[in-house]
Amino acid sequence: MSNPAHKAFSLEGKTILVTGASSGLGRQIAISCAHRGARLVVTGRDAMRLQETHDQLKGAGHVQVTADLTSSDDRERLAQVSDNIDGLVLCMGGQMLSPIRQLKEALMTAMYRTHFLAPVMLTQRLLQANCINKNGSIVFMLSTAAHIGTRGVGPYSAMKSGLLGIIRCLAIELAPRKVRVNGISPSVVPTPQLWGEDNEQNEPLNKERARHPLGLGTPQDVANGAVYLLADASRWVTGTSLVMDGGAVL
Amino acid sequence: MSTGDPFSLAGKRILVTGASSGIGRQTAISCAQMGAQLVLSGRHAERLAATCAELEGEGHTQIVADLTRQEDIDRVVDESGPLNGVVHAAGISKLAPFRLISRAHLDEIFSGNVYAPILLTKGLLAKKRIAAQGSILFISALASHVGPVASGVYSASKAALLGAMRTLALDVVKQGIRANCIAPGYVRTPMLEGLNQGGGSIDEHAKLTPLGLGEPEDVAYAAVFYLADASRWVTRNYFIVDGGLTVPMDIYA
Numbered sequence: 350m351s352n353p354a355h356k357a358f359s360l361e362g363k364t365i366l367v368t369g370a371s372s373g374l375g376r377q378i379a380i381s382c383a384h385r386g387a388r389l390v391v392t393g394r395d396a397m398r399l400q401e402t403h404d405q406l407k408g409a410g411h412v413q414v415t416a417d418l419t420s421s422d423d424r425e426r427l428a429q430v431s432d433n434i435d436g437l438v439l440c441m442g443g444q445m446l447s448p449i450r451q452l453k454e455a456l457m458t459a460m461y462r463t464h465f466l467a468p469v470m471l472t473q474r475l476l477q478a479n480c481i482n483k484n485g486s487i488v489f490m491l492s493t494a495a496h497i498g499t500r501g502v503g504p505y506s507a508m509k510s511g512l513l514g515i516i517r518c519l520a521i522e523l524a525p526r527k528v529r530v531n532g533i534s535p536s537v538v539p540t541p542q543l544w545g546e547d548n549e550q551n552e553p554l555n556k557e558r559a560r561h562p563l564g565l566g567t568p569q570d571v572a573n574g575a576v577y578l579l580a581d582a583s584r585w586v587t588g589t590s591l592v593m594d595g596g597a598v599l
Numbered sequence: 600m601s602t603g604d605p606f607s608l609a610g611k612r613i614l615v616t617g618a619s620s621g622i623g624r625q626t627a628i629s630c631a632q633m634g635a636q637l638v639l640s641g642r643h644a645e646r647l648a649a650t651c652a653e654l655e656g657e658g659h660t661q662i663v664a665d666l667t668r669q670e671d672i673d674r675v676v677d678e679s680g681p682l683n684g685v686v687h688a689a690g691i692s693k694l695a696p697f698r699l700i701s702r703a704h705l706d707e708i709f710s711g712n713v714y715a716p717i718l719l720t721k722g723l724l725a726k727k728r729i730a731a732q733g734s735i736l737f738i739s740a741l742a743s744h745v746g747p748v749a750s751g752v753y754s755a756s757k758a759a760l761l762g763a764m765r766t767l768a769l770d771v772v773k774q775g776i777r778a779n780c781i782a783p784g785y786v787r788t789p790m791l792e793g794l795n796q797g798g799g800s801i802d803e804h805a806k807l808t809p810l811g812l813g814e815p816e817d818v819a820y821a822a823v824f825y826l827a828d829a830s831r832w833v834t835r836n837y838f839i840v841d842g843g844l845t846v847p848m849d850i851y852a
Contacts, residue, residue, distance in 0.1 A: 352655060354632035357820050358606045517846050524809030524843055562772040566832040573605050573829035582824065585810055585817035588846030589839045596768055596777075596834040 357582040361386035363435035365579060366427075368418060368471065371398035373540040374490060375440030376405075377568035378575045382436070383407045385576055390431055392416050393441075418467040428474045434481050436579040439468035440490045444543055446501040457504050464508035469515055476523075484527045486579045489516055491532040493594050509534075513590070520588030529583070532590035533574050536597050538566045563595035605829040609634030612682050613826060614675070616666060616719070617689030619646035621788035622738055625815030626686050626822045631655045633823050638679045640664050640689070666715035667707075676722035684734045684826040685723065687716035687760075692790050694749040705752055712756035717763055724771065731775040734826045737764050738818070739780040741841050744850035757782075761837055768835035777834035779825050784841025786813040809843035817842075 365382045369375035371393025379391050383406040391406070393399040396415040403413045412430055416423035418441055442464060447456055468489060475481050494502050495509035512532065520530040537557040539547045547554055558565050574591050577583055613630050617623030619641030627637050631654035639661040641647040651661045662678050664671035666689055691711040695704050716737055723729055742750050743758035761780055768778040785791060785804035795801055805812040821840045824830055839845060 352632040353816070354629045354820070354823065357629075357816070358633075358823070520843050520846050521809055527810065529810070529843075562769060563775075563777070563832055563834055569605075570832040574833075576606070577824045577829065582820035583817075585813045585842045586821070586840050587810055587843040589841075591833075591838065592836050593830075593833050594836075595832050596772060596836075598765065598835050 358576070358580050359386055360436070360576065360580055363579070364388045364390065364433055365436035365438065366390040366392070366431050366434050366475075367438045367440060368392050368468070369440035369442060369490070370402050371395045372402075372542055373440075374535070374538065374568050374571050375438070376402045377572040378438050378440060380405050380407075381569065381572035381576055382579065383411065385580075387436070387579075390414065390427075390434070392418070392427055418471050419462040421470070424467075424471050424474050427471065428478050428480060431475060431480045434475060434485060436486045436488070437472065437475065437481065438488045438490065438575055438579070439471070441467055442490065444505060447504060448501050449503045452504065460504040460508055464505065465511050468512065472515075472519070481528060484581070484584065485529075486583070487519070487523075487528065487530045488575055488578050489530075489532045491534040491590055493534050493536045493592065493597070495532070495534055495590070496592075516590070517588050524587065527584070529587035531578050531583075531586060531588070533571060533578065534590045534592045534594070535566055535571045535574075536561060536594035538568060538571055540568060561595035561597045566593060566595060606823065606827045607634050608684075608823065608827055611684055611826070612636045612638060612680065613684035613686065614638040614640065614679050614682050614723075615686045615688055616640045616675075616716070617687075617738075618650050618661075619643045621688070621790055622783065622786060622815050622818045623686070623688030624650045625819040626688055628653050629816065629819035629823055630684075630686075630826065631659065633827070635684070635826075638662065638682070640666070640675050666719060667710040669718065672715065672719050672722055675719060676726055676728065679723070679728055682723065682729050682733060684736070685720065685729065686736045686738065686822055686826070687719070688738045689715060690738065690740075690790070692750070692753050692794060694794065695752065696749045697751050700752055708752045708756050709759075712753070713759045713763075716760065720767065729771075729774075729776055732828070732831070733774075733776045734830070735767065735771070735776065735778040736822055736825050737778075737780045738822075739782045739837070741782050741784045741839065741845055741850075743782060745845065745848065764837075765835050772834065777830070779830075779834060779836045779838065781818060781821050781825065782837060782839050782841070783818045784808060784813060784839075784844040786815060786818055788815060807844060808841065809846065811842060813840070813842050
């Protein structure tokens with residue numbers, strides 16, 4: 350059974366590159382995209398965990414590339430195997446908290462390299478090498494931290510806000526090729542790596558849960574948002590971000 | 600598609616207002632393609648029947664109603680039955696420079712664009728028509744933030760939906776019901792064509808928009824996402840679907 354609406358929400362025939370695919374949101378996005386018919390190129394730093402993601406991808410023809418995208422050599426190596434990309438999801442990350450008064454240059458530089466330099470320069474390389482197809486979709490994983498102020502989150506907030514600037518300008522630059530550029534801004538999704546085990550003793554998580562009218566999100570929720578932004582259903586959505594926050598509101 | 604598809608609307612009954620034309624009509628058609636059973640409301644019996652005839656699947660119903668009349672709102676509430684989603688797509692647009700705004704103009708635009716969706720939602724909630732996990736969606740407009748020439752009252756009416764939606768979402772969250780707004784830019788609809796008879800040109804709007812003029816499908820598919828379980832964690836949200844129109848504008852300034 351296939352009609353225009355079903356086709357609009359399918360990823361059949363599309364190749365999607367997901368960074369940060371070895372865990373958390375990136376992994377679930379890769380799994381969900383494969384489930385909707387996409388061929389995946391997955392990349393992450395940890396070879397073993399990346400293999401675990403790869404093993405969970407439905408369908409055939411998926412490619413995995415172990416890479417540290419803060420390195421230009423690794424970005425180049427990834428670009429070499431990434432031709433005809435219809436969707437690019439930039440998910441690499443990792444939280445580091447620091448009040449600004451105690452901020453160390455080394456931490457700020459690390460945040461800049463991982464959260465800003467790596468996704469922006471990978472996108473640059475893929476565009477310059479003509480790896481991204483017409484009607485393609487680029488999705489930056491942001492966070493509600495891109496829009497709101499939270500104690501101690503300054504370095505992360507700043508890099509995610511910085512990506513908003515890239516999203517808007519790139520959306521204009523790529524519109525003639527009908528390539529769209531958007532962000533997803535999730536609030537708290539308790540992935541074990543970032544938040545630890547979600548149980549009654551996990552005070553930070555319980556506090557977060559209390560301020561979200563619909564409770565906390567799951568990686569599947571965010572992956573569904575990514576599927577919408579990658580599918581043709583969103584072909585007229587560009588330069589904006591999809592806020593997923595259980596009603597907490599920016 | 601298999602069951603368990605988060606984007607499917609199979610098993611959901613969805614009320615779409617303004618279904619006789621434009622965004623409402625296409626939203627109904629796309630929702631039916633995703634498996635939903637539709638309850639259509641619109642003012643024009645003949646055009647409403649034409650939309651209904653285009654819907655895939657069975658069991659759809661239509662209610663001819665003018666939602667600027669309370670008795671018609673009450674009738675839609677009475678006749679709609681249990682719902683899993685509501686799309687408030689009915690709306691009107693008329694231009695007037697600010698010095699020519701009249702109470703009658705305000706009453707007309709607010710009656711259709713603000714009173715109708717708010718009172719219809721109120722009626723549906725009072726009668727417990729919307730099931731748990733349901734989704735209420737308002738079609739606002741970018742005019743709410745941009746403020747185009749001579750559209751002061753229209754822009755105000757669309758901005759009002761944002762405020763109403765934010766509070767509504769908090770009220771209904773205990774039932775697991777979600778409420779959101781979609782704000783479309785310039786979409787090829789009879790409403791836009793109507794406005795352009797007043798002097799503008801569709802080509803001008805298309806030129807302003809980086810991805811060109813939108814099609815009703817583009818808004819309809821966003822509506823599908825907001826109605827489907829795929830967006831179950833999204834509420835109190837205002838989503839811009841505009842082909843990039845506002846990307847070079849500081850609409851939050």
